[in-house]
Amino acid sequence: MPKNTTRPAKPPAGHHFKNLVAAPHFVYSSPQNSPTPPPPGVDAAVIANLVLTSANSKTLTETLLKPRRFRWSTDLVDKTLKRLWNHGPKALQFFKILDHSSHYSHSSSSFDLAVDIAARLRDYKTLWTLVDRMRSRRLGPNPKTFAIILERYVSAGKPDRAVKIFLSMHEQGCPQDLICFNTLLDILCKSKRIEKAHNLFKIFRGRFRADVVSYNILANGWCLIRRTSKALELLKEMVERGLSPTLTTYNIMLKGYFRSGQIREAWEFFLEMRKRKCELDVITYTTIVHGFGIAGEVSRARRVFNEMVEEGILPSVATYNALIQVLCKKDSVESAISVFAEMGRKGYVPNSVTYNLLIRGLCHAGEMDRAMEFMGKMKEDECEPNVQTYNLLIRYYCDAGEIDDGLGVFDKMNCEHCLPNLDTYNILITSMFVRKKPEDLIVAGKLADAVVFLGTSDCNLHLTCILLRSRIKG
DNA sequence: TTAGGGTTAG
Numbered sequence: 001m002p003k004n005t006t007r008p009a010k011p012p013a014g015h016h017f018k019n020l021v022a023a024p025h026f027v028y029s030s031p032q033n034s035p036t037p038p039p040p041g042v043d044a045a046v047i048a049n050l051v052l053t054s055a056n057s058k059t060l061t062e063t064l065l066k067p068r069r070f071r072w073s074t075d076l077v078d079k080t081l082k083r084l085w086n087h088g089p090k091a092l093q094f095f096k097i098l099d100h101s102s103h104y105s106h107s108s109s110s111f112d113l114a115v116d117i118a119a120r121l122r123d124y125k126t127l128w129t130l131v132d133r134m135r136s137r138r139l140g141p142n143p144k145t146f147a148i149i150l151e152r153y154v155s156a157g158k159p160d161r162a163v164k165i166f167l168s169m170h171e172q173g174c175p176q177d178l179i180c181f182n183t184l185l186d187i188l189c190k191s192k193r194i195e196k197a198h199n200l201f202k203i204f205r206g207r208f209r210a211d212v213v214s215y216n217i218l219a220n221g222w223c224l225i226r227r228t229s230k231a232l233e234l235l236k237e238m239v240e241r242g243l244s245p246t247l248t249t250y251n252i253m254l255k256g257y258f259r260s261g262q263i264r265e266a267w268e269f270f271l272e273m274r275k276r277k278c279e280l281d282v283i284t285y286t287t288i289v290h291g292f293g294i295a296g297e298v299s300r301a302r303r304v305f306n307e308m309v310e311e312g313i314l315p316s317v318a319t320y321n322a323l324i325q326v327l328c329k330k331d332s333v334e335s336a337i338s339v340f341a342e343m344g345r346k347g348y349v350p351n352s353v354t355y356n357l358l359i360r361g362l363c364h365a366g367e368m369d370r371a372m373e374f375m376g377k378m379k380e381d382e383c384e385p386n387v388q389t390y391n392l393l394i395r396y397y398c399d400a401g402e403i404d405d406g407l408g409v410f411d412k413m414n415c416e417h418c419l420p421n422l423d424t425y426n427i428l429i430t431s432m433f434v435r436k437k438p439e440d441l442i443v444a445g446k447l448a449d450a451v452v453f454l455g456t457s458d459c460n461l462h463l464t465c466i467l468l469r470s471r472i473k474g
Numbered sequence: 475t476t477a478g479g480g481t482t483a484g
Contacts, residue, residue, distance in 0.1 A: 112475095142475095143475080144475050147475065147476095148475095178476080179475090179476050180476090181476090182476045182477075183475080183476060185476090185477095186476070186477070211476090212477085213476050213477050214476085214477085215477090216476095216477040216478075217476075217477055219477090220477070220478070246477085246478090247478080248477055248478045249477085249478085250478085251477095251478040251479075252477075252478050253478095254478090254479095255478070255479070281478095281479095282479075283478055283479040284478090284479080285479085286479040286480065287478080287479050288479095289479090289480095290479070290480070316479080316480085317480075318479055318480040319479075319480075320480080321479095321480035321481080322479070322480050323480090324480085325480070325481075351480090352481085353480055353481050354480085354481090355481095356481050357480080357481055359481095360481070360482075388481065388482090389481095391482090392481085392482070395482080395483090399483095423482095
């Protein structure tokens, strides 16, 4: 069996994951006999559903372009595209249908989303066709479009191609500047290609007038691969060139020390920051609380958490999340829940990260019923369970052999209009293979069909599906 | 959407 190695699908560049999952639960009934058009706020979920369930392109075109049926706007199109994120081919089909409509013209943000989707599918022909279309309509491509393209090429394992595209940007009507250069460095660093980024930096730092942001990006890159000494070396060079470190620079180093397990160095660095009267901020403290906690020093983490308030710096939801994660991992889920309660008393609104941390903590403690209860509570705080919430519950149920409960969560997910991703299918299909009940294979087969429908590029999962189908046929 | 903090388990 292929290992369960898929990661949650990357959200559209620059958009927070939570935007992808909001799922109002109203079902839109087709107004066949109704003379009035649907309300202007007709939900993207409804349209996404129509796109997903349409039999073919012709009927979908007719439905979408029916006069006065939908009031198309950039917002509605963008929301629909984000909803169809894990259904790339369908999303592009939707985009193309509207693109050919004479009553509606896409805006550049929708083009950027379509470019992102095509790039994620590694459908480079469509990608560049879209870019051409953008250009002919004078909507771009802009620096953001290129940032998306570069990021996708790098994550597809084509960093050299990305560099070439960057160097040819000006020929495509989008001149490079320092910001674009820094963006490329950051993309390379975030994909752990620090050497490549550093070499590029050395070649072009004069031409683009590299600044403290460029240095911070590279220092963070070295820290990401736990090479704090390389980061320090770079920062020394920065100072020699007359650039002053910023608070971001210090926070990067601090995180770097914790990441590489240099707890003592981290603490000394922090003391030094204080001694030099650096204006510490909430990020500094969140880094320390999380760093100490993950290193197992929970009481120190708590002490710093209390100290920050005395220093006049209020914790953020992220600080609470750091503490909650630490307590779940290194103390007990009960103490995490009491911090969660304290958070509420102080007027903080927990977000989906908070909930997912607690739900995971409860699952880990074997308290599946309470975990499900917590998921129910999310709506009270206006944060819908997202694909990660569902996936983690499904994973814990399946790992415990409770596949039927896992499938129950999967059904719930569908009812709430939260689209499953590759991870979801991977977890379910894999666990059904483990149980090997004949009736499971039927369900797994249906799931496999759904994966094929997704048009995924995940080879492992594809292989699983092919295997499944052949076993069911045999 | 130019840089720094908070979600897996193995």
